[in-house]
Amino acid sequence: MNKEEYQKLVKKYEPKENKFQNVVYAFLIGGLVGFITEGIIVLLMNFFNLSRMIAGAWTCLIVIFAASLFTALGFFDNWMTKSKAGLLIPTTGFAHSVSSSALDYKKEGLITGLGSNFFKLAGSVILYGILSAFILVIVRVIIGG
Amino acid sequence: MTFIWAFIIAGLFCALGQIILDNTKLTPGHVTSLFTVLGSLLAFFGIYDKLIDLAGGGATGIISNFGYMLYTSALAGYEEMGILGIFSGMLTKSSTAIVGSIVFASIVALIFKPKD
Numbered sequence: 001m002n003k004e005e006y007q008k009l010v011k012k013y014e015p016k017e018n019k020f021q022n023v024v025y026a027f028l029i030g031g032l033v034g035f036i037t038e039g040i041i042v043l044l045m046n047f048f049n050l051s052r053m054i055a056g057a058w059t060c061l062i063v064i065f066a067a068s069l070f071t072a073l074g075f076f077d078n079w080m081t082k083s084k085a086g087l088l089i090p091t092t093g094f095a096h097s098v099s100s101s102a103l104d105y106k107k108e109g110l111i112t113g114l115g116s117n118f119f120k121l122a123g124s125v126i127l128y129g130i131l132s133a134f135i136l137v138i139v140r141v142i143i144g145g
Numbered sequence: 146m147t148f149i150w151a152f153i154i155a156g157l158f159c160a161l162g163q164i165i166l167d168n169t170k171l172t173p174g175h176v177t178s179l180f181t182v183l184g185s186l187l188a189f190f191g192i193y194d195k196l197i198d199l200a201g202g203g204a205t206g207i208i209s210n211f212g213y214m215l216y217t218s219a220l221a222g223y224e225e226m227g228i229l230g231i232f233s234g235m236l237t238k239s240s241t242a243i244v245g246s247i248v249f250a251s252i253v254a255l256i257f258k259p260k261d
Contacts, residue, residue: 019167024160026156026160031151034154034155034207035151037203037206038202038206056205059205060242063206065245068250073257085159085166089176091207098246099246103253106254124174126243129239132182133216137219140189
């Protein structure tokens with residue numbers, strides 16, 4: 001068997017990921033998360049007479065709490081894999097990455113394990129978010145005078 | 146109407162993320178960072194404000210909102226107290242999300258054991 005034949009054979013048995021189906025999944029689940037988030041905001045606004053801004057902040061906390069709890073209960077990892085980007089792009093993805101690294105590295109000690117790995121995945125979000133916002137505000141200030 | 150737009154906008158962002166994941170070698174870590182930067186870029190061009198007006202929780206519930214909050218609070222800080230305000234104001238709005246995830250993740254890490 002030469003190299004080309006081997007490549008063909010490998011391609012034949014490679015599991016085919018249906019890219020279109022993945023995108024549809026991500027759209028539907030991500031959309032559902034957006035829908036539920038808006039639902040919680042409206043509920044809080046009506047029940048507690050909160051402004052949209054305050055209700056939004058509470059909703060953010062509720063979503064983060066739910067994602068952390070579900071991660072700890074063990075079934076959220078499975079959901080994350082199945083939903084593709086549908087749970088990754090919403091705030092749930094951020095909360096999941098923090099709580100899963102907190103859970104995973106706890107056994108390696110409070111400082112060298114939990115402490116130094118806490119933001120292992122979410123750290124780049126914070127770092128590049130702050131850097132890009134900083135640069136853009138500087139640009140805005142220079143343009144806007 | 147806001148509910149329908151919340152579904153569509155959040156769904157579109159996630160679909161875009163999935164397209165990037167499937168067709169490039171970028172990892173979920175890359176994609177979330179990319180979307181945060183995208184959020185501050187959209188805030189810079191004044192587009193994210195419109196998305197929030199349109200989709201409510203659909204726009205504030207995704208990671209790009211983190212970039213939006215960083216940009217808007219840094220700008221608000223600048224308007225209030227100049228260059229120093231960019232530094233001191235940057236994290237005001239996003240504090241809720243950061244402190245929230247630290248507190249809740251610590252609590253669950255203390256109570257639960259990792260499942261594998």
